[in-house]
Amino acid sequence: MLKVAQKTLILLCAVSLSFLAQAQTIVTIPIETEQNALVLQTDKDNRLGITYFGKKLAKSSENALISKEYRLNDSNAGIYNSAYTPSGTWSLVEPALQITHADGNTSLELKYVSHETKRTDANVSQTNIVLKDPVYGVEVTLCYKVYAKENTIEQWTLIKHQEKKNILLQKYASANLYFMADNYYLRHYHGGWGREMKPEETLLTAGIKTLDSKLGTRANLFQPPTFMISFDRPATENEGNVMLGTLAWSGNFKIDFEMDLYHNLRVLAGINPHASEYSLAANQEFKTPSFIYTFSSHGKGEASRNMHDWAKKYRILDGEGSRLTLLNNWEATYFDFDETKLTGLFKDAKKLGVDMFLLDDGWFANKYPRNGDVAGLGDWQENRKKLPNGIGYLVKEATKAGVKFGIWVEPEMVNPKSELYEKHKDWVIREPERPEHYFRNQLPLDLSNPEVQDFVFGVLDNLFTKNPELAFIKWDCNAVTYNAHSAYLQKQGLPQTHLYVEYVQGLYKVLERIRAKYPKVPMMLCSGGGGRVDYEALKYFTEFWLSDNTDPLERIFIQWEYSYFYPAVAHCNHITDWSKVGLKFRTDVAMMGKMGYDIVVSNLTDKELLFSQQALENYKRINPTIWKGDLYRLQSPWEKPFASLLYSNKDKSHAVMFTYLTTNRFDIIYNPTPIKLNGLDPNKKYSVKEINLFPGTSSSLKTDLVYSGDYLMNVGINPELSGNRTSIVLELTELK
Ligand code: GLA
Secondary structure, X not given: OHHHHHHHHHHHHHHHHHHHHHHOOXXXXXXXXXXXXXXXXXXXXXXXXXXXXXXXXXXXXXXXXXHHHXXXXXXXXXXXXXXXXXXXXXXXXXXXXXXXXXXXXXXXXXXXXXXEEEEOOOOEXXXXXXXXXXXXXXXXXXXXXXXXXXOEEEXXXXXXXXXXXXXXXXXXXXXXXEEOOOOEEEEEEEOOOOOOXXXXXXXXXXXXXXXXXXXXXXXXXXXXXEEEEEEOOXXXXXXXXXXEEEEEOOXXXXXXXXXXXXXXXXXXXXXXXXXXXXXXXXXXXXXXXXXXXXEEOEHHHHHHHHHHHHHHHHHOOOOOOOOOOEEEOHHHHOOOOOHHHHHHXXXXXXXXXXXXXXXXXXXXXXXXXXXXXXXXXXXXXXXXXXXXXXXXXXXXXXXXXXXXXXXXXXXXXXXXXXXXXXXXXXXXXXXXXXXXXXXXXXXXXXXXXXXXXXXXXXHHHHHHHHOOOOOEEEEOOOOOOOOOOOXXXXXXOOOHHHHHHHHHHHHHHHHHHHHHHOOOOOEEEOEOOEOOOOOOHHHOOOEEEOOOOOOHHHHHHHXXXXXXXXXXXXXEEEEEOOOOOOHHHHHHHHOOOEEEEEOOHHHOOHHHHXXXXXXXXXXXXXXXXXXXXXXXXXXXXXXXXXXXXXXXXXXXXXXXXXXXXXXXXXXXXXXXXXXXXXXXXXXOEXXXXXXXXXXXXXXXXXXXXXXXXXXXXXXXXXXXXXXXXXXXXXXXXXXX
16 A cells, blocks of 8 residues: 555656656747747746747747746736646636546646647648646647748647546637737627628727627627737738738637736637537547638738638638639529529520529428428428429539539528428427527527438438539528527437537538538538638638628628638629619629629620620639739728729739729719739739720720839829729730
């Protein structure tokens, strides 16, 4: 007995001595991209802190010196900058990790143990830093994946333990960052259906500001997990220090901005701990979602181009590929269609000149036909009355008409008025003892349940198996999660607090299976507009629906803000009859992304049809520059009554400039001064030509304009906006 005790004591000493020994060496870990660095360093107690974030130092060896320049000298010194703040011991600020151990103890300490960097290729590397609690068997690994050229860091955390029973994770952030600047200006977003991405830019003050969502399925309806922070002073498009951050998670999130006593800023981003305590078994690894961030010392424009380059190359499915133009029938027919009407629309799609016809909601369910949004969701069999010959016939007819065929699904949801609900109430997220509460007359299915995952996978798999030529999927998600209760978790004896997390993990499992079997089919991520868009979902989707609001004036602002975080190739912009604004304006606005139509083609006048056909031809020519090139925002519509943007291809030999008037007030002097271009080569000569002219109109600009890039970027060009010229598209082509 005594021997065992002695042995234990010796062992314990060895453990604590090893921690002491490590405490004597200070370890500096720079996480460096091509331009920037995040510098981490251990302190005398072997705790890991952040000592620097910003433009990379020319001499990497000087990173070790940085911490000495800070004199954070009171008894709290050194604790605020923790690289991953534990809870229940020395730190009393907002924690990154809060747990209850198997024995009920709530304290946690994290000390540096080791780190290693592995290189994937010349551009990508990953640094893993292992931290351990000296008393309890809890291990945390901070993972930093660096995309050097894109100046982007993807950070996540792995949590595991060797305790005797489960531990409870009460808060488990993805990242915990620390910034030191004179001031911090946070640009964040709010909104609702049809009003996505309303920006607010605010000076952060003492205390904690939180961005969060507790909506579950349609998590981003009121705010997305995306933001920007300008350091010292508000960054502009081309000047200032600014970081862009976003959490790659399609569920509840929480991002805290806490100003500490030294006026330094702590940022904690991760899954929302609200109602999400997670019970973790020994040796099971919990992987948090990724927090993705980039920094630029040359303003918001460069920061967003960093993120675009990263997203196109490394994240969005087929991000460097091309996309299909389409005609969608949602606003043209709503639920009111049949085979004859649809086959007529295929011909319209062909006449217009798009690549594909997209059949929207309303094609399924028989016992409770989907003739409105009140019934049928969940019953994914073709409605025999509307489509007696099934989807297969439609695919064939579309092919005959010369267009591809795509289809809408909303496989995560169910209407209580459906056969699925009647058969499988146990698959539905609902409180068994409380009245149901609906959002758009529907409820989410419980994706924590593997049977439900099979069902959702099956909806897509059946469609593809029966119709291998199916060219496109629009995946919708129109309800938030009320009454978050899972019959499955209850049956398994698992805590209900796992539901929000396991729902999202279940969704990813389904998407993973779909992509394993159908790796290439383009899919649009939609959630009653922009209720769900993030960089984890976009691993599986080629594009997303920004908003149901397709009023072009509104869209200029919505697209403008989304464009900071997501590249044009992923933006689905449709021309619809939502507003009375002229077709040219609507078309020009839709072109700054992936263009589609949701109109009644037969209602177009001859001139409108001709205009659209020509616009689609132009689009074919210019879309490689829009999708694969770089975006330069020239004039913000928040600052002047017009917006101007330019896309240039990577070798700067071709560019497209869009300018839109954003006011219809009479008493306005349009743009009296030229707009300075950006993203061109000063030494190249460009021909400048107005395109997308409405038949019968001509440009007020000369037809043979030739300028140097130098002139265009220093003097600029005046596109001559006026009440009659409210949107102008200029194509710039290098003259050799
Ligand atoms: C959501 C989508 C729309 C349309 C409808 C169909 O609102 O955002 O584009 O697909 O669902 O019900």
